[in-house]
Amino acid sequence: MPGSALDLLSGDAQTFLAKVWASRVHLHRTDPERLVSLLSLDDVDTLLTSSAIRTPSVRIAQDGAVLPESSYTRGATLAGKPLTGLVDSRKALALFAGGATIVLQGLHRYWLPITRLVAELELELGHPCQANAYLTPPGAQGFAVHSDSHDVFVFQTAGSKQWEVHGTDGPEQVLLEPGVSMYLPTGTPHAARAQETVSLHVTLGINQLTWRGLVERSVADVVGRVPDEHLPAGYLDDPAELAAGLAQRLESLAADLRGVSAEAAVAAEVRRFLTTRSPRLAGGLHDVLAVATLDDHTLLRRRPGHPCVLLPRGDRLEVLLGDRSVDVPAWLGPALEDLRARRELTPGDLAEHLDPQSRLVLCRRLVREGLLEVAT
Secondary structure, three states, X not given: OOOOHHHHHHOOHHHHHHHHOOOOOXXXXXXXXXXXXXXXXXXXXXXXXXXXXXXXXXXXXXXXEEOOHHHOEEEEEEOOEEEEEEEOHHHHHHHHHOOOEEEEOOHHHOOHHHHHHHHHHHHHHOOOEEEEEEEEOOOOOOOOOEOOOOEEEEEEEEOOEEEEEEEOOEEEEEEEOOOEEEEEOOOOOEEEEEOOOOEEXXXXXXXXXOHHHHXXXXXXXXXXXXXXXXXXXXXXXXXXXXXXXXXXXXXXXXHHHHOOOHHHHHHHHHHHHOOOOOOOOOOHHHHHHHHHHOOOOOOEEEOOOOOOEEEEEOOEEEEEOOOOEEXXXXXXHHHHHHHHOOOEEOHHHHOOOOOHHHXXXXXXXXXXXXXXXXXX
């Protein structure tokens, strides 16, 4: 069975990264239940009719146009204060019955199976990801042919949808049904239409990081040291003087740029990415309640989608955890290396590296920080 989010979506993560990424359309078929379990029709029914979901988590489109929020939302009060943008399930379902597509936006923020999938995918790709879902009535088309400014994976979890995907050889017809996923690189024109039954598909958007962005972040400090002084007045009459001044500054900037360490810039990029992911702490309440009684035999598990990257800082060690970093003594390094290589462990498994008290203190802290969860 596929062992990672990228394996699940592409069939083989290594082949995808080496031969498909950012270059061509890719289709993969897997066990339908593995994708359906991420977001089913019943799940969407629950979100629309039995939760307090609000805009902008939902939008509705019909005939290629996004409908005004007032056509499917209502107001209410909570603790005596106004609550706006609540999805009115009766209105939303009536629009759906009339041919409108319901879009669940930012699913990775509130639907746990998608949250976990996105968290793992981000770590495999090194790019921020997001998720939307599209519920389309039989025979309807939500949006006309368009292209996205980011790469996407799409997968079907209910019904089927006929996709028109435009490539160098013209449009190609692709039928998506449960168990089928498709990757589209940035800028691939496409449109989709539901078939004889209701269609539900999930789109995973990959907000790709680029070489230009990395270069800009890498040289920002150097460029920031160029004095932000006035240009000389009168340079329109003597552009040669301005050119000489610019040449001098560019020469100085070039010298400073040669001193920029690519290794240090990449280390900073890794640290930036692995400390700015969204907090993902499903089950955290149980962990808070259980951590006080944690002992040498408590089974702990690495939280899916949470990194554990160790950065030496002299006699200290910085541990990158995804949404934050923690600072610990460097002598904890061997224990953390052992821990990060395991999917499950007990504090007692670290006996080779730490005394009983130290390993309990470390494990309790990592449970509180979200890297570990207490297995139930």
